Amino acid sequence: MPVAPTPQLLQIGEVAAKAEVTVRTVRYYLEKGFIHPADRSPGGFYLFSPQAADTVFYIQKLKDAGLALKDIEHIYRVRGQSETGAEASTTVVHYLRQEKTLLEQKIRDYQKLHSEIEAAIELATKCHECPHRPTRETCLACPVLTSRDTLPLPIQAII
Incomplete structure (x- = not known):
C-alpha cells in the first residue's frame, strides 16, 4: 500500500514569502497563537505546515480590509474555546x-467624501484662469465661490 506523502514543511521565511508578509509578522502571529509550528528542524528552527502560511495570509487580508487584529484574535479564541x-x-x-x-x-462616509472631492475638483478647475493671489480674502470675494450656497469641504479646508 503506497504511503501518502507528508506535506513539505516550511521555515519561517518561506511562510512569510508565501503569505506576502514579513518574517516579523509571522513571528508576531506565532506569539499571538494564530499559528503553531508543526515541528523543529535539526538546527532548532520552527517548521510550519503550508496551512500556516494560508492562515497568516488570510489574517493579513482581514487586517487590510479594516478589521482590528484584536478582533480577529477574539474570533480565533472564541472558535478554539x-x-x-x-x-x-x-x-x-x-x-x-x-x-x-x-x-x-x-462606505457611506467614503461615498460622501468622494462626492465632496469631485465637487471641489470641479470648483477648483474654474480657478485655472484666476489672476489673483490665492489668499483667504481674495478667494472668499471671488464670484466663483460667492455664487454657491455651500462650498465643498476640501475647498473650505484650504481657503
Missing part, C-alpha cells in the same frame, strides 16, 4: 454583523 460549532458560529456571526454595519457606515 467553543464546545460546538453552533456556539462558535453564533459568536462569529454576531461579531461579523457588527463589523458589516460599521463597514456600511464607512
Whole structure:
C-alpha cells in the first residue's frame, strides 16, 4: 500500500514569502497563537505546515480590509474555546454583523467624501484662469465661490 506523502514543511521565511508578509509578522502571529509550528528542524528552527502560511495570509487580508487584529484574535479564541460549532458560529456571526454595519457606515462616509472631492475638483478647475493671489480674502470675494450656497469641504479646508 503506497504511503501518502507528508506535506513539505516550511521555515519561517518561506511562510512569510508565501503569505506576502514579513518574517516579523509571522513571528508576531506565532506569539499571538494564530499559528503553531508543526515541528523543529535539526538546527532548532520552527517548521510550519503550508496551512500556516494560508492562515497568516488570510489574517493579513482581514487586517487590510479594516478589521482590528484584536478582533480577529477574539474570533480565533472564541472558535478554539467553543464546545460546538453552533456556539462558535453564533459568536462569529454576531461579531461579523457588527463589523458589516460599521463597514456600511464607512462606505457611506467614503461615498460622501468622494462626492465632496469631485465637487471641489470641479470648483477648483474654474480657478485655472484666476489672476489673483490665492489668499483667504481674495478667494472668499471671488464670484466663483460667492455664487454657491455651500462650498465643498476640501475647498473650505484650504481657503
